Amino acid sequence: MPITTYSDIIQLVLQSGPMVRFVLLLLVFFSITSWAIIFYKYRFIKKARKESAYFLDLFWNRRSLSEAFAASKKLRHSPLARIFRVAYVELRKVKNPQAASTDTEKVGESKLNQDMAALDNIKRALRRALNVELTELNKAVPFLATTGNTTPFIGLFGTVWGIMNAFRGIGLKGSASLAVVAPGISEALIATAAGLAAAIPAVVAYNYFANKIRVLESEMHNFSADFLNLIERELIIRKGN
Numbered sequence: 001m002p003i004t005t006y007s008d009i010i011q012l013v014l015q016s017g018p019m020v021r022f023v024l025l026l027l028v029f030f031s032i033t034s035w036a037i038i039f040y041k042y043r044f045i046k047k048a049r050k051e052s053a054y055f056l057d058l059f060w061n062r063r064s065l066s067e068a069f070a071a072s073k074k075l076r077h078s079p080l081a082r083i084f085r086v087a088y089v090e091l092r093k094v095k096n097p098q099a100a101s102t103d104t105e106k107v108g109e110s111k112l113n114q115d116m117a118a119l120d121n122i123k124r125a126l127r128r129a130l131n132v133e134l135t136e137l138n139k140a141v142p143f144l145a146t147t148g149n150t151t152p153f154i155g156l157f158g159t160v161w162g163i164m165n166a167f168r169g170i171g172l173k174g175s176a177s178l179a180v181v182a183p184g185i186s187e188a189l190i191a192t193a194a195g196l197a198a199a200i201p202a203v204v205a206y207n208y209f210a211n212k213i214r215v216l217e218s219e220m221h222n223f224s225a226d227f228l229n230l231i232e233r234e235l236i237i238r239k240g241n
Helices: 003-014 018-062 065-070 077-091 104-138 141-173 179-239
Strands: none
Touching: 018 065, 018 077, 018 104, 018 141, 018 179, 065 077, 077 104, 077 179, 104 141, 141 179
């Protein structure tokens, strides 16, 4: 029974008009592309979450920032690790500023200004890195939303066009029997079914990925704030000494 059903569907597609065929090809493109994005983003986000959890554990149990930096290089899929590396490189640039003056008061003032400038630079570096990571995480995900929003309407267009042709055929033959109407209506409804088949997985996947990306974004913001607090405490200790 299923074989006959599939054969009938294929026959309806092959016998459909040029416009309906074009609509079906467009829907197939959306569907294949969406599934490719779904598989790719699922693996990408899964690795990002796994490595980010590992990095957080590694970072808070590290003996030094340099040790965490060396270990983070192995975590290629973690957005937190990449953000940390960017901030750490910026921190190293201003880690040991040299004062040109020998005046103690001027040296102290110079160090304070340099420390504040260093903190601002690290904040900017963190902000840039966070934006880059969010852009990478969201890449291709909007296509799923586009698929979910547009493919039902594309399928509906194909259905309306097919029904128009069916009624046109009825007018030409001068008969409105079921045998005349049914093939055209069946052909037309395939477009709607194809549109829904493309849209439903895309919408489900989009909502799933959007939720996971929000979680990762929250983790990145929290880590950035914690890292800045860590650097500020280090600067305060240096001033006290």
